Structure formats: C-alpha cells, structure tokens
Amino acid sequence: MVALNNKPTRTDATLITYPLMPLMGRARLGADGREGPVDAAARGRCLRMALATPSPYGAIRCHPWSVQAWTDEDLGTEFEQRLDGLLVEFCPDWRHPELPEPYSSNQRFVAYHRRNANRRHLGDLLTAQPEVAAAVASRVLAAIVCDEDVAANKELIYPMLAAIGRRRVQRYLIAVIETGPEHKKVGAVRAWYWSQVSLVYESVEDLRARRPTATSRAADDEMADLRGLYRIACLTAFVTCPHAATREWLARGTILKDAYYPANLRDLVAQARAIAEEDPRRYKDLLAREVDGTNMAQLGFEDP
Numbered sequence: 588m589v590a591l592n593n594k595p596t597r598t599d600a601t602l603i604t605y606p607l608m609p610l611m612g613r614a615r616l617g618a619d620g621r622e623g624p625v626d627a628a629a630r631g632r633c634l635r636m637a638l639a640t641p642s643p644y645g646a647i648r649c650h651p652w653s654v655q656a657w658t659d660e661d662l663g664t665e666f667e668q669r670l671d672g673l674l675v676e677f678c679p680d681w682r683h684p685e686l687p688e689p690y691s692s693n694q695r696f697v698a699y700h701r702r703n704a705n706r707r708h709l710g711d712l713l714t715a716q717p718e719v720a721a722a723v724a725s726r727v728l729a730a731i732v733c734d735e736d737v738a739a740n741k742e743l744i745y746p747m748l749a750a751i752g753r754r755r756v757q758r759y760l761i762a763v764i765e766t767g768p769e770h771k772k773v774g775a776v777r778a779w780y781w782s783q784v785s786l787v788y789e790s791v792e793d794l795r796a797r798r799p800t801a802t803s804r805a806a807d808d809e810m811a812d813l814r815g816l817y818r819i820a821c822l823t824a825f826v827t828c829p830h831a832a833t834r835e836w837l838a839r840g841t842i843l844k845d846a847y848y849p850a851n852l853r854d855l856v857a858q859a860r861a862i863a864e865e866d867p868r869r870y871k872d873l874l875a876r877e878v879d880g881t882n883m884a885q886l887g888f889e890d891p
Contacts, residue, residue, distance in 0.1 A: 631867045662770055663702070669730035670705045673723060681708055697863070706742050713746035720841060721748035732767065732774035735758045739776075741781040748782065756782050757813045764820040764840070771822055773836045779817060784810055785883040807881050814879065818847060826858045838863070838873040847879055 674681050683704035691697055713720035713727065720727065727747055734740040748754050760782065763775040763885075784807040786799035793799070821840030828834045843860045846851050863870035 602789065629640065662735055662774065663698070666730060666733035666735070667702060667705070668708055669726065669733060670702070673709055673726060673730070674705060675805075677712060677719060677723075678708070683708070702736075706736075706739060710742035710746055713743070713750065717746070720746050724751045724755070725759075728756065732760070732763050732771045733777050734774060734778070737777050737780075740778055744778055746783045753784070753810065754813060757817065757861060759809070759811065761809060761816050761820050764817070764824055764837070769828060769830050769833045772828075773833055776821070776836045776839055779840065783881040784808075784885045785857040785885045786881055788886055789882060791886070799884070810881075814881075815847070818842060818879065819849075820854070821857055822848070822859055826855055834862075835869060838870055841873060842876050842879050843873060844877070853887065 611676055638842075670671060681700050685691065686697055686700055690700075709727075724747060727743055731740060731743050731747070734743065744756070757779070760775040762780050764772050768777065784803065786807060787793040787803035788799055817840055821837045825837040825841050828837060841859060843856060843863065845856055848856055863873050
C-alpha cells in the first residue's frame with residue numbers, strides 16, 4: 588500500500604495511482620480525517636460482521652459504504668437486475684461461485700460477494716470484447732450509475748472508456764446529474780471520478796511539484812469542455828437537491844468561483860455558497876476549493 592495525504596491506494600508492479608481527492612472524502616470522513624459517530628458505528632458493525640465470519644479469501648477489506656446502501660432508494664436491487672440481464676444474454680452458463688458454510692449463512696455477505704463476482708465477470712467480458720461493450724453501452728452505463736461501490740465500480744467504467752471513449756461516458760454521466768433521480772446522481776458523481784484523465788508524472792518530485800507530462804496535460808485539457816458542463820450540472824443539482832447526503836456528493840463536482848461559470852449562473856453560485864456557508868463544517872472542502880481539473884494522477888507511463 589502507498590499513501591498520499593494519509594489515504595491508502597492500491598499499487599501494482601509498475602503503476603501507482605493516487606486519487607488526489609478520494610471520493611470517500613467528507614462523505615464519510617471529517618476534514619480532520621476522523622470518522623463521525625454514525626460512520627464509525629457503521630464501520631464497527633461491518634467489521635464485527637466480517638470478524639464473525641472469517642473470509643475464505645483471507646483478510647477482508649471492509650467497506651461499509653459499499654456493503655450498506657446509504658440512499659433513500661434501493662440501488663442494489665436495480666444494479667443486480669441490470670448485471671443479470673447482461674450476463675444472461677452474453678454468457679448464459681455463467682454462475683457466480685457459491686460460498687461454503689459458514690460464510691453462506693450471512694445473507695448480506697453473500698449478496699455482496701455475488702454482486703462483486705457478477706460485476707467482475709461482466710467487466711472481464713467487456714474488456715476482452717470491446718465490440719460487445721460498444722453494442723450494449725447504454726445498458727452498461729445505466730448499471731454503472733446504480734453501482735454503490737466507489738472502488739469496484741471502475742471494473743465496468745474502464746471497459747466502457749476503452750470501448751466508446753471518455754467523452755461519451757462523461758456525457759452520459761452529466762445527463763444523469765442533470766435529469767436523473769437523486770440517488771443515481773450520486774452514482775454518476777462516483778463514476779465520474781474514474782472517468783477522468785489521469786495526469787502522468789515521471790517522478791515523485793514531479794508529482795510534488797505538480798509537473799505532469801505534456802501529453803497527459805493535453806489529454807486533460809481536451810476534456811475541459813465536458814468538465815465545465817459537469818461542474819454546471821453539479822452546481823444546479825446541489826442548489827435544488829433536498830437530500831443532504833446527495834448534496835454532499837454533488838459538492839465534489841462544484842466550485843464556488845464565478846470565473847468557472849457563465850455570467851448568467853452567478854446567482855446560482857451565490858445560492859450554492861450560501862448553502863455551504865450555513866454548514867461550513869460539512870462543506871469545508873467546497874468552500875476552500877480554488878482550482879478545477881482532474882483529481883487523478885499516476886506515476887510511470889502514459890495511458891494508451
């Protein structure tokens with residue numbers, strides 16, 4: 588494991604990916620990095636469940652924000668239905684591995700295992716067959732915004748980026764934030780994170796100095812127009828959303844600077860600032876945000 592700003596990230600042999608502004612953020616952690624009482628309790632329940640039923644795979648990485656639905660709606664059921672529909676069509680003989688006793692007696696763990704296995708299998712299929720991924724793009728994207736797992740959702744996002752391109756994926760996510768139901772707006776924000784360009788740094792020194800390669804900087808600059816549309820969609824939804832948890836996620840795509848918006852949206856920016864200033868602890872990151880751009884970075888090589 589490698590940590591940046593005290594946030595652990597996965598490492599591979601030749602690639603280190605740094606989420607500079609992790610999606611966990613203040614939705615689950617305070618600005619000081621400590622959990623609030625509700626989140627600490629949720630983590631405790633999840634850890635107790637894991638410890639009570641040792642994993643057949645070894646140590647469990649327990650993510651309460653993945654195991655437990657936080658929204659007022661049930662996205663998990665729709666997510667599974669969409670996965671099942673695709674798997675039945677393209678690999679009807681697929682069956683996810685069954686868990687042995689005593690693990691199979693914990694229905695929540697079984698459901699979590701089933702979703703992960705189905706997502707991974709579908710992601711592998713789409714990666715191996717980009718023409719299939721392109722043909723069912725709208726269905727896969729509809730599943731992605733139902734995925735509540737902020738880490739494993741990339742298993743479907745990455746194949747879609749390869750199959751239909753970053754612009755089409757991001758346009759879909761923007762449309763969901765603009766017109767979708769509140770709980771799917773959060774899924775779109777979570778998916779946006781992995782849809783971004785990764786700035787590439789040739790050394791740790793370049794990373795610390797924020798000196799990305801010219802190629803990766805140019806690739807990020809090419810997405811500036813869609814990032815602007817995403818920012819407007821998040822700002823608008825942030826102001827109109829009545830659901831506090833959803834609004835906190837939408838804040839991740841918002842910046843309270845007039846210069847980043849058309850002149851006719853300055854009143855909306857002022858409304859968003861007023862909302863944030865009423866709860867400065869919850870929206871501390873939003874109030875402090877000064878710059879816009881991708882929050883993904885990597886060391887070692889350029890994206891293909």
